[in-house]
Amino acid sequence: MSGASRHPGAAEPRRPTGAPAVLTADVERLFREEYGRSVAVLVRAFGDIDIAEEAVQEAFVTALDRWPSAGLPPAPAGWIITTARNRAIDRLRREASRADRQARAALAQSLDAGSEPAEEGPVHDDRLRLIFTCCHPALSTGAQVALTLRLLGGLSTAELAHAFLVPEPTMAQRLVRAKGKIRDARIPYRVPADADLPDRVRSVLAVVYLIFNEGHTASSGDRLVREDLCAEAIRLGRLLADLMPDEPEVRGLLALMLLSESRRTARTGPDGALLPLAEQDRSRWDHELIAEGQALVRQCLRRDRPGPYQIQAAINAVHSDAPTAAATDWGQILRLYDQLLVQAPTLVVALNRAVAVAEVEGPDAALALVEQLALDRYHVFHAVRADLLRRLGRAAEAATAYDAAVARTQNAAEQEFLRRRRRALPAD
């Protein structure tokens, strides 16, 4: 591994294994919880992501080596950071003596940082800095997502490749390129100034929601890894809500994810088929997650600074409130969609609003709205249209629309659901 920090991408998060049962679990848990924090602290100390990652991984390997005989240190998280910092300094000293300019710069930065008074406040700030760096708008969305999961969540390249259905070398290349751009173009490691904050928070939230949806949609691939993505997105959402308590949209996104996660097990039937909201067994919803999500929505309402995530969370909260599908307060949902359409006037929002219109004013009114939307490439557009046509008794047109929907999604579960609906149409 010598000099591996000069070869970006060489450092891989390795979840330690092989220790006695209780300790493996301890280290695993610590790894999940503290990997991001440790990397974030070390990035600030050394100004280099590869040096930070490698040192933190070495510290975890050392922990696994030492703790079985020596026992857990009193403050394991602090131990990891101190050990990582010492490892990095040792290595940089060796490399600096060989006139490695990058090593010297990193060493100098760490000495500067060490002599500074602790003006930074809680180490929390470092993770927030790291998130803003990972989600910098100069990086592609794919790179933002991969970096965030890697650096804040400790996911390995193999896990990332698996989760996003790309070959491992492709994912490795994506990470190397992104880290190289951060270093060479000098993407700053800081929380943006107030003037830029709203825009930058939006791009961070978009990344977290993308991670969540990627896990939620389960388009294919290993289901377990996909569920990990949802858990990871929610963990990031909690972290952000903790670090930015004054941003109502952060809270709104967390509420939205919790409420949608609460329905995960109910979303599939015993045969693995996808179940729409109206057909779900509501006793299978996770009522703890619902309570937490609804509490967050109420906090947002009291703040009264609505934004798209908060409104979507509120719509989900209304669904969660209904003991049966028939008891859903569609009037309130429609009012929330009206508000959402003002905040986020997109075709997809207009399509979702039309679904609520169908419940309040009937499928006729909804179909008239849907027909105006230029969303031909979006499978949900055709699925909604098909359902409205079915309800209007226009079975032949509905069948054609179901076919169009099936042709536009890769998701096997969704395809199966749509085919089932099409088969259930009455013969003309």
Next chain:
Amino acid sequence: MKHYLLSVITPTGGEMPAPEVLEGIMRNVEVFHEELREAGAWVFAGGLNAPSTATVVQAKDGDTLLTDGPYAEGKEYLGGLCIIKAPDLDAALDWGRKAARAITLPIEVRPFEGEVEG
């Protein structure tokens, strides 16, 4: 501090703006350059003549070969450039935004290797 190259991405075969429009652009660019100088971020800037005025020189077998015209024809060409000094990419992108608004063409912001004295 770092140096960043701001490249003006000009579409090949695009129409020249009307004289009065061009005049406005030139004025805005001058204001932009003045702002760079005042901020101490100025290194160099200039517009380039058309690619048809270029000559390519290549070393070959101890000799040099000249070719008329640009090295490669593309859908875009480098219409002008500006080199700035900035502490990080955020600062460089702020200059890039100002340049894009003044010039009304896409601006590519690219870091030079290494560091420069503050």
